[in-house]
Amino acid sequence: MAELLRVENLHASAEDKAILKGINLTINAGEIHVVMGTNGAGKSTLANVIMGNPAYTVTEGNITFDGRDITEDAVNDRAKAGIFMSFQAPISIPGITVENFIRTAKTTVTGEPQRALKFKKELQEQMDLLSFDASYAQRYVNEGFSGGERKKNEMLQMAILNPKLAILDETDSGLDVDAVRVVSEEVGRFHNDNNAVLIITHHNQILQKVTPDYVHVLINGKIVKTGDASLVKEIETNGYDAYKALV
16 A cells, blocks of 8 residues: 555644654555544644644654655645645634635645536535535535534535545544534545545544544553554553553
8 A cells, every 4th residue: 555644753842842752653545543542642733733733843753745755844735735634623714605615725725726516516415425404505614503513514625625634633522423423424435545544533433433444542742552443442441541651
């Protein structure tokens, strides 16, 4: 399988506070990886650093994506290269409709203008798969949306943009059973042999529907254990205390 992402000895900080302390992670096309850990372990920081969020500073190590060093690349360049990130708490964007937002994003990422009728048809098809009412396409992004609707909107963006690597940061957080099912089904539809998914979570809701190839336990800024899907059950049984001694 082709290598998509390689993170080597990654150290990162925010406001001079060290958060990531030597992360090594390789993700190949066709794989689903999960990073689990307690609150404050650095899971969301890892997602944001891979995406290039300027609020975080890489102090050591590097990030390679699709064979190219992207450690210093801007967020928009990483998006154009094929990285997508869904947010733990998606914000609302007054004045911009869901349809226009996603259409503009796809035009920017692909560098190709999106024909209105063709795009509208694709958008509607994806919204139907997500059980997302068509009227939401003309509403402002996340304005008045419930938590579940905001997460559906994130999945809609992922489906339309079709990235090489989708990073899902706490996508299952705060969702009811039905919403988790919808999100999980979309991950299943999206994932194929040519892309990869990195799921950041400290719950196991989404993992009841999505089977990962690799599970990584992140404690205090370090990956202390990696295993297959059975590691999720081990965490459920033992909690995270057993892994804190491995730091």
